Amino acid sequence: MTAGSTVELVKLRKAYGTTVAVDGIDLRIAAGSYCCLLGPSGCGKTSTLRMIAGHEDITDGDLLIGDSVVNDDPPAKRGTAMMFQSYALFPHLDCTDNVAFSLKMKGVAKDERRRRAQAMLELVDMGKYAARLPAQLSGGQQQRVALARALITQPGVLLLDEPLSALDPFLRVRMREELKRLHRDIGITFIHVTHSQTEAMALADLAVVMNQGRIEQAGPPRELFNRPRTAFVARFIGGHNVIDGSVIGGNGDCAVRTDRILLGDAELPTEIQVEGTVRALEYHGASVHLSLDVAGADEFAVVLDEARYFDAPVAVGDRVRAGWSQRDIHPLAS
Amino acid sequence: MNTTRRGLSFYLLAAFFALFVLFLYGPTATILVLSFQGPEGGLTFPMNGVSLHWFHNLFEQQAVGDFGGSFRRSIALGLMVMVLTVLFSVLAGFAFRRRFTGSGALFYLAVASLIVPSILVSLGIGLLFNILGLEPTWYGSALGAHLTWTLPFGLLIVFAIFNRFNPAYEEAARDLGASPWQTVRHVVLPILLPSLIGVGLFGFTLSYDEFARTLMTAGSFNTLPLEIYGMTTNVTTPVLYALGSLTTVFSFTVIGLFLLGLIALRRHRLRRAAAAG
Numbered sequence: 001m002t003a004g005s006t007v008e009l010v011k012l013r014k015a016y017g018t019t020v021a022v023d024g025i026d027l028r029i030a031a032g033s034y035c036c037l038l039g040p041s042g043c044g045k046t047s048t049l050r051m052i053a054g055h056e057d058i059t060d061g062d063l064l065i066g067d068s069v070v071n072d073d074p075p076a077k078r079g080t081a082m083m084f085q086s087y088a089l090f091p092h093l094d095c096t097d098n099v100a101f102s103l104k105m106k107g108v109a110k111d112e113r114r115r116r117a118q119a120m121l122e123l124v125d126m127g128k129y130a131a132r133l134p135a136q137l138s139g140g141q142q143q144r145v146a147l148a149r150a151l152i153t154q155p156g157v158l159l160l161d162e163p164l165s166a167l168d169p170f171l172r173v174r175m176r177e178e179l180k181r182l183h184r185d186i187g188i189t190f191i192h193v194t195h196s197q198t199e200a201m202a203l204a205d206l207a208v209v210m211n212q213g214r215i216e217q218a219g220p221p222r223e224l225f226n227r228p229r230t231a232f233v234a235r236f237i238g239g240h241n242v243i244d245g246s247v248i249g250g251n252g253d254c255a256v257r258t259d260r261i262l263l264g265d266a267e268l269p270t271e272i273q274v275e276g277t278v279r280a281l282e283y284h285g286a287s288v289h290l291s292l293d294v295a296g297a298d299e300f301a302v303v304l305d306e307a308r309y310f311d312a313p314v315a316v317g318d319r320v321r322a323g324w325s326q327r328d329i330h331p332l333a334s
Numbered sequence: 335m336n337t338t339r340r341g342l343s344f345y346l347l348a349a350f351f352a353l354f355v356l357f358l359y360g361p362t363a364t365i366l367v368l369s370f371q372g373p374e375g376g377l378t379f380p381m382n383g384v385s386l387h388w389f390h391n392l393f394e395q396q397a398v399g400d401f402g403g404s405f406r407r408s409i410a411l412g413l414m415v416m417v418l419t420v421l422f423s424v425l426a427g428f429a430f431r432r433r434f435t436g437s438g439a440l441f442y443l444a445v446a447s448l449i450v451p452s453i454l455v456s457l458g459i460g461l462l463f464n465i466l467g468l469e470p471t472w473y474g475s476a477l478g479a480h481l482t483w484t485l486p487f488g489l490l491i492v493f494a495i496f497n498r499f500n501p502a503y504e505e506a507a508r509d510l511g512a513s514p515w516q517t518v519r520h521v522v523l524p525i526l527l528p529s530l531i532g533v534g535l536f537g538f539t540l541s542y543d544e545f546a547r548t549l550m551t552a553g554s555f556n557t558l559p560l561e562i563y564g565m566t567t568n569v570t571t572p573v574l575y576a577l578g579s580l581t582t583v584f585s586f587t588v589i590g591l592f593l594l595g596l597i598a599l600r601r602h603r604l605r606r607a608a609a610a611g
Contacts, residue, residue, distance in 0.1 A: 054509075055505050055508070074508070075509045075511075080509075081509060081510075082505075082509045084502045084506055088500065088502035088503050088506040090503060090506070091525060092524045092603060101512075101520075102510035102511050102512075105510060105511045105512045105513075106511060133604070149510070153510060153511070
């Protein structure tokens with residue numbers, strides 16, 4: 001396999017008429033890293049991926065793959081390969097011919113290309129399904145074939161458009177593990193578009209949260225989770241309460257992790273305390289999730305360890321005090 | 335209350351549907367039965383014996399009409415219309431996928447011709463050939479007249495086909511290094527093939543039984559519908575019914591063959607898959 005390539009976006013912009021989908025973003029993705037573009041639908045993540053792939057014209061700015069500007073190169077010349085959301089396996093070709101398609105286009109002899117396709121199918125554990133048609137495969141199997149078909153072009157960058165969204169939840173977790181294993185094994189750059197923060201957390205070296213055509217924050221998942229830059233990132237990544245700072249004697253919005261909050265009476269061992277009413281209550285096994293109505297926050301959630309909750313259970317409608325330490329407060333940029 | 339009991343509406347609608355089927359196939363069935371009329375039988379019931387006499391008679395020299403020739407001409411014309419309809423509908427379908435200046439107007443112009451009374455189209459084309467001093471022929475002017483009917487239809491069907499076609503297939507092909515022509519040749523056409531066979535069948539049958547558009551444009555040699563029409567006014571024996579039965583059987587055979595072809599195509603693809611799967 002070829003080594004991965006760096007991908008660099010410089011003031012990359014995409015406009016459809018007067019609608020701006022991607023608003024001049026800058027991003028550098030290191031060679032061999034796993035990058036997740038994350039955001040709600042319409043945030044520009046798919047347009048960004050499609051510009052990198054060469055399936056969407058770049059309105060403005062530059063796209064560098066490796067050391068060269070590839071703005072005007074066709075997809076196959078960029079050293080990228082794309083795995084489509086619905087996999088787009090050719091329904092009239094069996095797995096071998098699907099995987100061998102790019103070799104056939106290049107004029108590789110039949111025996112040679114079938115042999116290489118078979119080897120590639122073995123790599124994704126689909127060797128014994130080589131003669132099946134896509135319609136005869138399950139979603140997970142189709143995905144493996146789509147991966148093999150993309151990888152046989154020996155790309156420096158693999159582009160994945162919501163690769164797991166068509167799978168059921170159980171399979172999604174398994175394919176997530178396999179993507180990670182594959183990434184480790186072949187060492188090329190992966191760029192993966194998703195709207196699931198769980199997926200990004202689980203996979204990415206570099207998670208890029210996008211909103212309205214701009215990058216809200218880019219960094220390792222742990223940094224995003226512990227130091228969200230904006231209220232949008234804090235809400236999107238989840239596990240945070242966004243609170244109006246004036247309520248707790250500060251200014252500007254700030255974030256507090258939902259699992260750092262304790263409930264109780266006056267003797268809470270915490271510096272900051274607010275009062276609220278329990279609106280909803282969910283038992284999740286290891287933890288209990290509570291929603292409180294609290295002044296100064298639209299949503300206020302508390303995640304309590306199961307044992308701690310049942311030491312002093314509360315009911316829906318109860319007035320409770322919630323508290324946390326000063327050091328758990330994370331100020332947000334507006 | 336018994337919810338499974340069928341109401342009056344069910345029986346009324348069922349009766350209506352039965353009538354519909356009766357009117358649809360009744361006349362054809364009547365002709366089929368009468369074509370087996372005995373040698374002494376006439377054009378109406380009662381049956382005067384049962385025989386294949388009139389089918390024999392069909393292949394002998396007729397006093398009026400040239401059944402064999404008109405049949406061959408209709409098939410040849412149908413095949414030409416079929417090929418041209420598929421070819422140009424698909425090409426137009428590709429063109430219309432990209433919005434170009436005036437594409438909307440052009441589309442309506444093409445489709446609006448469907449509502450022009452067919453006899454007027456026929457008359458106009460016949461007249462035009464006359465004025466230009468050209469000899470109208472079944473393979474020239476009549477071919478053109480048939481295409482005025484099958485091309486807009488073909489175009490509409492191809493639009494529907496392309497609407498359901500997932501453009502991700504083309505992007506995937508491009509991503510894998512296929513040139514535009516390779517994409518069409520190895521991806522788009524094979525995926526659309528079953529639908530295109532349908533377009534072809536449609537073009538053939540529309541042409542095969544077209545009457546009005548052929549009437550003024552066929553020139554000196556008749557196509558089958560014209561021939562049958564001519565025979566209804568001249569021939570007074572059940573040989574007419576034998577001809578009707580035979581052409582109906584032929585139509586069903588053509589449709590059957592197309593369906594078999596489609597099934598064979600699907601089987602072929604599945605068998606290759608099952609062989610090692």
